[in-house]
Amino acid sequence: MSDKPDVTEIEKFGKSKLKKTETQEKKTLPSKEMIEQEKQTGES
Known part of the structure; x- marks a missing residue:
């Protein structure tokens, strides 16, 4: 098993x-004026 998440559903998303x-x-x-005030x- 790999440490990378499964992105197959994301790739299919239109x-x-x-x-x-x-x-x-x-x-x-x-x-700047407001800050000075x-x-x-x-x-x-």
Whole structure:
């Protein structure tokens, strides 16, 4: 028996069965200005 997993079912899977989805960014990174503002309010 080999250490590799059995991928025969994966090889048979048709990509046409998958649905196309649109990804949406849920959390955006703060801008440099926002970071500076947070630093200033934290120091007071």
